[in-house]
Amino acid sequence: xxxxxxxxxxxxxxxxxxxxxxxxxxxxxxxxxxxxxxxxxxxxxxxxxxxxxxxxxxxxxxxxxxxxxxxxxxxxxxxxxxxxxxxxxxxxxxxxxxxxxxxxxxxxxxxxxxxxxxxxxxxxxxxxxxxxxxxxxxxxxxxxxxxxxxxxxxxxxxxxxxxxxxxxxxxxxxxxxxxxxxxxxxxxxxxxxxxxxxxxxxxxxxxxxxxxxxxxxxxxxxxxxxx
Ligand code: SAH
Ligand code: DHB
Ligand code: MG
Numbered sequence: 001x002x003x004x005x006x007x008x009x010x011x012x013x014x015x016x017x018x019x020x021x022x023x024x025x026x027x028x029x030x031x032x033x034x035x036x037x038x039x040x041x042x043x044x045x046x047x048x049x050x051x052x053x054x055x056x057x058x059x060x061x062x063x064x065x066x067x068x069x070x071x072x073x074x075x076x077x078x079x080x081x082x083x084x085x086x087x088x089x090x091x092x093x094x095x096x097x098x099x100x101x102x103x104x105x106x107x108x109x110x111x112x113x114x115x116x117x118x119x120x121x122x123x124x125x126x127x128x129x130x131x132x133x134x135x136x137x138x139x140x141x142x143x144x145x146x147x148x149x150x151x152x153x154x155x156x157x158x159x160x161x162x163x164x165x166x167x168x169x170x171x172x173x174x175x176x177x178x179x180x181x182x183x184x185x186x187x188x189x190x191x192x193x194x195x196x197x198x199x200x201x202x203x204x205x206x207x208x209x210x211x212x213x214x215x216x217x218x219x220x221x222x223x224x225x226x227x
Pocket of ligand 1: 039065066090116117118119
């Protein structure tokens with residue numbers, strides 16, 4: 001099977017299940033116009049995140065890696081009244097585009113975009129006792145994924161769902177010749193997961209408009225230690 005075929009099927013699925021949303025389309029158009037890279041989740045993936053947020057009954061969501069807030073909008077729309085989403089972004093220019101996209105989506109009141117290196121923002125959130133979050137979506141620099149995952153667990157309530165994007169990367173995760181910081185970081189995440197008694201985790205491989213990739217899905221155990 002080829003990328004062409006995956007694109008065609010993704011197009012079909014979007015047309016059937018996640019079509020024509022002017023606010024999301026405008027978020028992507030303005031992100032592109034501002035020069036942001038087109039590395040947002042796809043529409044079907046965004047809808048998956050929204051459905052997972054609904055299933056988790058998420059009232060508070062943590063996102064690491066905002067870009068233009070495309071995934072943010074999908075998840076924030078799944079929040080109940082009074083729900084909150086905190087999203088972390090290191091690039092001020094990305095955060096600016098994200099805030100405008102969130103305002104157009106009518107979500108500015110329930111989403112906080114924090115600018116800064118995510119490890120710093122996560123430490124600040126812990127210091128503020130900002131958690132516990134019901135769901136986290138980790139989608140920033142992959143080199144730090146193990147550290148982001150650890151911080152996300154510490155900020156989560158028992159039973160929380162943690163999703164990590166881009167954990168397969170066209171199979172690079174098992175390619176011995178792939179030794180980029182991203183791939184090494186992804187392997188470090190899996191090594192950490194194997195030894196992490198605080199969570200139950202699995203991974204799903206995906207194909208579609210973004211090629212062959214995958215998500216980690218982890219649930220924080222009921223008796224997770226506080227730290
Ligand atoms: N979740 C978005 C895509 C995020 S792309 C979506 O699906 O729509 C990854 C983002 O992480 C980029 O905007 C990048 O600037 C940001 N990023 C990279 N390193 C970071 C860091 N150390 N701290 C916070 N954000 C970071
Ligand atoms: C890249 C980052 C992502 O989060 C993604 O989903 C796809 C690609 C990247 O940095 O190339
Ligand atoms: Mg991603």
